Amino acid sequence: MTEKKETTANGASRRDFLKSTSVAAAGIMIVPRHVLGGKGFIAPSDMLNVAGIGAGGKGESDIAAFAKSGKANIAYLCDVDDRRAANSRKSFPKAKYVKDWRELLEKDHKNFDAVSVSTPDHNHAVIAYHAMQLGKHVYVQKPLTHDIWEARLLTEAAKKFKVVTQMGNQGASNDGTRLMAEWYDAGLIGDVESIYCWTNRPVWPQGIQWPTTKAEIPKELDWDLWLGTAPRKDYVDKLVPFNWRGWWDYGTGALGDMGCHLVEAPFRVLGLQYVKDVQASVGSVFVDEFKKGVFPESCPPSSHITLTFPKTAKTKGDVTLHWMDGGIQPERPEELGPNEKWGGEDGNGTLFIGTKGKMYASTYSDAATLLPKERTKDAKAPQKYKRVPGGASGHYAQWVEACLAGYGKMEVSSPFEVAGPLTEALLMANLAVRGHDLKNGAFKYTWDNKAMKVTNFDEVNQYVKRQYPAGFELKA
Structure with a gap:
């Protein structure tokens, strides 16, 4: 040309x-x-x-x-x-x-x-x-x-x-998520109003200050291309290839890493779609005995987020989903014996609490189990959902x-018609986490799904859509 x-x-x-x-x-x-x-x-x-x-x-x-x-x-x-x-x-x-x-x-x-x-x-x-x-x-x-x-x-x-x-x-291709949907459809746990999802993440640094010391860019790495849609910053040591997950400019924290695995089953089982409202409580880092550190560039070390989903064709009313990370877990189900292991033993889990019983699973919806555990062996529910050959491995x-x-x-x-709404829900949770610093505490954010905006605190809407640098624009 x-x-x-x-x-x-x-x-x-x-x-x-x-x-x-x-x-x-x-x-x-x-x-x-x-x-x-x-x-x-x-x-x-x-x-x-x-x-x-x-x-x-x-x-x-x-x-x-x-x-x-x-x-x-x-x-x-x-x-x-x-x-x-x-x-x-x-x-x-x-x-x-x-x-x-x-x-x-x-x-x-x-x-x-x-x-x-x-x-x-x-x-x-x-x-x-x-x-x-x-x-x-x-x-x-x-x-x-x-x-x-x-x-x-x-x-x-x-x-x-x-x-x-x-x-x-x-x-999402595992048998467990389909099995739990069949148990629920058969009425084995009744109507679900509450769900708990939790993870042992983060297993990378979070709740920390951005490094102040520049590092030399490795000759094999094109730093400008790696930054892509993110703001231009100097290269820092140990960010690549993994620790970027804990920084808002690049990652989505523990929730983004594990939420798509653990919250997929609730979406499939209950037909959840878009969030109605969300609030978050986050853990803090103390820089000394008396002073709490606030590092808005970094995801927090732990959080407990509560999301409300409106009634679906498979529920009788709203559904409350609790997300927990950084070592926080829900109360151990009383139906478990003192020496019985449950889905959270690997550090990750999903627990459905119904009006007639409970069920849970671990990462990737593995080890799907009814509570008390003896119910699982005798459970009878018609197979309604086609299995994916190879399960999780067959996803590819x-x-x-x-x-x-x-x-x-x-x-x-x-x-994407399923993954998109699921991702939006998780990012809504992160929006509440980021708003925690703006509000200096927990606050319930109400969401207008059609307009894609929080209706009761406009300042947090800056996190709904970023600005993109020249050369990496994203235009519909």
Whole structure:
């Protein structure tokens, strides 16, 4: 091109990138290729060509799981950190390696069919949305997004662009969540009004001050690309690859890390949707014997959050869900004997309290159990919900198969129409946590779901949607 281009990190043209994605969104590329046929058509019997954006850590295991299905070809690998991508590059030497996801989507989008997004939380939405604009099926690690507005955007985009979507909360494909839904539907625990979900997270630093000492950026890491949609800051030691979870600019804390696993069952069992109101009580860090530390950039060391969901077709009234992290747990059920273990023994659990009984499960809805425990062995409930072959491990192959079948042809466990509202509820809880500092204490926030805003304290609405830096804009 002869016109002057506005370039971003690594020389990628932001003008070209936005132009290419907008053209695709306005034209043929928004129609699934299984409908169009012709060049690039993927028949159900062929391989799904996948681009893995985020190739280390959880991204590495996700990519390997797609390949293990036998129907996915890992065609591209993309990561801002060469160190993190090293294992995946060895495992898939034929895959083209790209560092900038914008370059990948702009220049190579005709050569793959689907995208896996496994980056820090703050970059999930911008990558996934631009891939969806190009007609790509997407698999996005949990939590689906960093902000409430982003979750709503991706939920609507899945239908608009007619692509197959799946969030990476693999427990949604486990038998346990379906078994508990069948127990509930059969009336074995009566009507549920209260639920408790808890985790042993965080297992990374939270409730701390942002480091004041700069560190040298590793030569293998493109720091500007890693920051992506986040505010520009100097690199600090030990933030990458894991401790970013405890900082609001990048992560969503303990709730974002484990909530999609533990709150999925209540959503499925009770048909929950959007939050009605929320309030939070958070733990504090004392910098000395008398002075409490307040570090608004960092997620708190512990919290107890109460969310109210309106009545659904499967409940008789509102449902209260308690979220607990940082070592806080609900009262041990009286139906358990003194030496009996229960779902919380692994540090994570979900407990349903019904009018006729209780049931619980551990991480990924494993170890689903009725209380008292002897009820589980004799429980009789008709099987209503189809199981996913392989359970949690089959979550990946399920998405691959659905992509090959085409949009609307096959059910998946955590499509954005389900994962979006679930993520919004968790981010509403985080909104109350962040509002705790603004209000200097617990406060019940009421939520207007249609307008996507808190109605009784406007200052906290700044956390519903972020501002995006140049080169990483997210525009509907």
